[in-house]
Amino acid sequence: MEYLDQLFxxxxxxxxxxxxxxxxxxxxxxxxxxxxxxxxxxxxxLTMMYxxxxxxxxVGRIQNRIGPNRVGKFGLLQPIADGIKMLTKEDxxxxxxxxxxxxxxxxxxxxxxxxxxxxxxxxxGMTAVDLxxxxxxxxxxxxISTIAIFMASWGSRNKFSLLGGMRTVAQMISYEVPxxxxxxxxxxxxxxxxxxxxxxxxxxxxxxxxxxxLAGFLIFFLCAVAECNRSPFDIPEAESEIVAGFxxxxxxxxxALFYMAEFISVFAVSALAVTLxxxxxKGPWLPSWLWFLLKAYALIGVMFWFRGTLPRFRVDQLMGxxxxxxxxxxxxxxxxxxxxxxxxxxxxxxxxxxxxxPSFWIFTKLNRSYVPENRVYRLAEDENNETVGA
Amino acid sequence: MGAISTNNRVGxxxxxxxxxxxxxxxxxxxxxxxxKIAVYAVMAVTIVAAIGVVTLHNLFHSALALVxxxxxIAGVYxxxxxxxxxxxxxxxxxxxxxxxxxxxxxxxQRLGDKNIPQTNRQGFAAAIVTLLLLYLLIGTVCRTPWxxxxxxxxxxxxxxxxxxxxxxxxxFPFEAIxxxxxxxxxxxxxxxxxxxxP
Numbered sequence: 001m002e003y004l005d006q007l008f009x010x011x012x013x014x015x016x017x018x019x020x021x022x023x024x025x026x027x028x029x030x031x032x033x034x035x036x037x038x039x040x041x042x043x044x045x046l047t048m049m050y051x052x053x054x055x056x057x058x059v060g061r062i063q064n065r066i067g068p069n070r071v072g073k074f075g076l077l078q079p080i081a082d083g084i085k086m087l088t089k090e091d092x093x094x095x096x097x098x099x100x101x102x103x104x105x106x107x108x109x110x111x112x113x114x115x116x117x118x119x120x121x122x123x124x125g126m127t128a129v130d131l132x133x134x135x136x137x138x139x140x141x142x143x144i145s146t147i148a149i150f151m152a153s154w155g156s157r158n159k160f161s162l163l164g165g166m167r168t169v170a171q172m173i174s175y176e177v178p179x180x181x182x183x184x185x186x187x188x189x190x191x192x193x194x195x196x197x198x199x200x201x202x203x204x205x206x207x208x209x210x211x212x213x214l215a216g217f218l219i220f221f222l223c224a225v226a227e228c229n230r231s232p233f234d235i236p237e238a239e240s241e242i243v244a245g246f247x248x249x250x251x252x253x254x255x256a257l258f259y260m261a262e263f264i265s266v267f268a269v270s271a272l273a274v275t276l277x278x279x280x281x282k283g284p285w286l287p288s289w290l291w292f293l294l295k296a297y298a299l300i301g302v303m304f305w306f307r308g309t310l311p312r313f314r315v316d317q318l319m320g321x322x323x324x325x326x327x328x329x330x331x332x333x334x335x336x337x338x339x340x341x342x343x344x345x346x347x348x349x350x351x352x353x354x355x356x357x358p359s360f361w362i363f364t365k366l367n368r369s370y371v372p373e374n375r376v377y378r379l380a381e382d383e384n385n386e387t388v389g390a
Numbered sequence: 391m392g393a394i395s396t397n398n399r400v401g402x403x404x405x406x407x408x409x410x411x412x413x414x415x416x417x418x419x420x421x422x423x424x425x426k427i428a429v430y431a432v433m434a435v436t437i438v439a440a441i442g443v444v445t446l447h448n449l450f451h452s453a454l455a456l457v458x459x460x461x462x463i464a465g466v467y468x469x470x471x472x473x474x475x476x477x478x479x480x481x482x483x484x485x486x487x488x489x490x491x492x493x494x495x496x497x498x499q500r501l502g503d504k505n506i507p508q509t510n511r512q513g514f515a516a517a518i519v520t521l522l523l524l525y526l527l528i529g530t531v532c533r534t535p536w537x538x539x540x541x542x543x544x545x546x547x548x549x550x551x552x553x554x555x556x557x558x559x560x561x562f563p564f565e566a567i568x569x570x571x572x573x574x575x576x577x578x579x580x581x582x583x584x585x586x587x588p
Contacts, residue, residue: 026417101454133549136477143485147457150492154450162496169493176485193474193549 005287009125012036036128040117048263049079055304062308089252094156097249101155106250106257109148112141113264120271121195123281123289134195135187138272139180142227145261146172149236149246152258156249164245167315168236171226174322175233179223181330182216185337186276195272199280206279211352212337215360217277219330221299224269226322228262230303232310235318270299317369325363332359429469436462449495457488474549 003010012035020028053068053075060067068075093102119134121127131137146169153165187193190201207213226233237245247258274280274295283291313321336355340348439458446452460483467476556564 026420029417101450131473133473133477136474136481136549140477140480140485143481143489146489147454147484147492150489151454154496166493166496169489169496173486173489173493180481 005124005289007287008039008123008289040114040128044114044117044264044267045260047267048260049083051263051266051300052082052259053079054300055307058301058304059308062305083256086253086256091252091254092249094158094249096157098155098157101151102249103254105148105152105155106254106261108151109145109261110257110264112144112148113261113268115141116265116268119195120268121199121275121280122271122292123287126281126289127196130194130196133193135183135193135198135272135276138195138268139176139183142265142268143172143176145265148261152250153246156246158249160242160244160248161246163242164236164248167238167242168229168246170315171229171233171236171318171322174319175223175226175326178219178322178326178330179227181327181334182219182223183276184330184334185212185216188334188337189341195275195280199275199282202279202282206277206282208277208279210340211349211356212333212340213277215329215333215336215356217273219326219333220276221273221302222326223322224273225303225306226318228265228269228303230262230266231307232313233318234312235315238312266300266303267296270296270303273299320367325367329360329363332356425469429466432462432465432469436466450492453488453492453495456491457484460484460488474552 012032015035016028016032019031023031056078057067057075068078071077071081093099116138118129119127119131119137149168149172150165153161153168156162186198186207189207190198192198192201208217229236235241237247242248247255250258271292274292278295278299281288281292283295286294332355336352339351339355343351436459439455439462442455443452443459446455460479464476464479464484467473467479
């Protein structure tokens with residue numbers, strides 16, 4: 001049991017021990033870094049490849065189809081076929097495009113997605129770098145991807161790309177605010193920014209089982225879905241309106257890199273949500289890394305479920321949700337966690353629920369869109385000067 | 391650049407293939423040298439990017455060069471062991487401020503042009519402000535007592551230290567900045583608010 005739990009840690013230690021037999025210390029030191037980096041560089045693209053297959057399967061089942069099943073058993077080799085297809089496709093750069101930016105954008109967008117993996121605690125003792133500013137690092141690094149999307153949209157010199165880029169930025173700025181604020185309660189209670197220490201702080205119980213934890217988790221998860229530009233928040237690449245948004249002018253491997261960044265981010269934000277609110281790798285019976293992956297994939301499954309069920313938001317609905325609902329709720333949540341921290345026993349439950357419940361209800365009521373019973377169409381009137389549809 | 395010339399055996403072992411076994415201490419010295427070289431490289435890139443900000447002919451390219459400058463400064467913070475500050479630098483400046491700057495560029499009328507010029511007629515005012523800032527900076531640099539060998543001590547730069555300092559010693563400036571920020575937010579809303587039709 002103990003052996004299974006620490007399988008990967010032991011594997012790394014074994015490799016280092018073997019190296020230490022006949023190589024000097026400093027090579028072992030470098031090797032210890034290289035092993036972690038290589039593990040991440042293999043894990044991330046592999047995750048991405050099979051997430052594409054999983055998504056197509058799950059969405060297929062939701063839509064009463066079977067999904068890809070031709071390449072290999074159950075379509076298991078489909079991602080490899082896709083990869084070969086992407087690599088052999090012609091790389092088209094538009095005549096008017098800014099060649100440097102058009103080339104750099106897909107390269108840069110993958111970097112933050114991969115860098116994030118450095119602080120994700122995959123299991124007990126399985127964090128690549130245990131930074132003491134782990135959460136801050138995560139938020140800061142993932143905010144760079146906006147710049148890359150901008151470079152793609154401006155460098156393509158295409159109006160659909162540009163529209164997609166502007167939508168992306170509007171969305172990312174809006175959703176980053178409640179996302180960061182929803183993390184604040186966790187930091188306040190755990191009294192640390194390190195991802196490992198936050199999991200340790202949840203030994204007594206996952207944060208999601210507290211009123212502020214539940215509210216924070218829901219806010220964080222919704223914002224995370226929006227930050228990944230996934231349905232129902234996918235207006236930056238709304239196919240029915242602006243072709244494909246910021247990556248309209250990309251083909252071949254560059255297009256694949258945008259998809260890779262998106263899917264890696266999907267995994268990364270799910271992993272962070274698990275770390276912050278769902279107790280990370282903590283769980284009975286199973287090895288810690290298996291618990292972590294199970295929880296992360298459960299959240300990813302919810303994202304696929306969203307994609308298969310919900311229609312796309314309108315731009316104004318999207319902005320309204322972030323600024324008028326999630327933001328005030330996140331601010332109230334910070335107040336609630338303060339109350340929770342300083343009140344004794346039962347009082348904290350009563351008080352927290354007493355504050356969060358009514359405020360949730362009030363925000364929902366205030367955000368209900370106003371639909372007038374008697375619609376007036378100023379520009380669409382029939383010949384009798386009567387309003388159509390009244 | 392004194393550390394590079396220090397005689398360390400790892401460097402010579404790697405460079406000349408000389409047969410000597412370096413100890414862990416040598417390796418640490420070698421790694422420190424590497425880090426120093428990296429910091430100087432980051433500084434050089436930062437300065438090149440800063441020159442790019444003011445000389446590139448395309449406004450969008452200038453903005454991206456500015457992103458490079460800000461990332462470089464974050465790198466310098468990291469080298470000075472101010473992790474928290476580096477994270478905040480990337481989050482606030484690269485993630486938020488630069489995104490807003492680029493968004494503002496995207497809202498300009500000349501967006502359709504291939505080259506958006508980055509100069510305007512406010513060079514004189516900008517020069518005055520820059521000179522004032524330079525005066526302030528030089529004044530601060532001159533007034534700071536720079537120790538040749540600063541004593542090894544606990545430098546309060548972690549998130550906990552910064553938070554405690556903001557809530558105790560610097561609570562007044564902190565609150566003043568908050569009030570200014572609120573005023574700016576309200577002002578922005580007032581300016582952006584549409585006049586109601588009568």
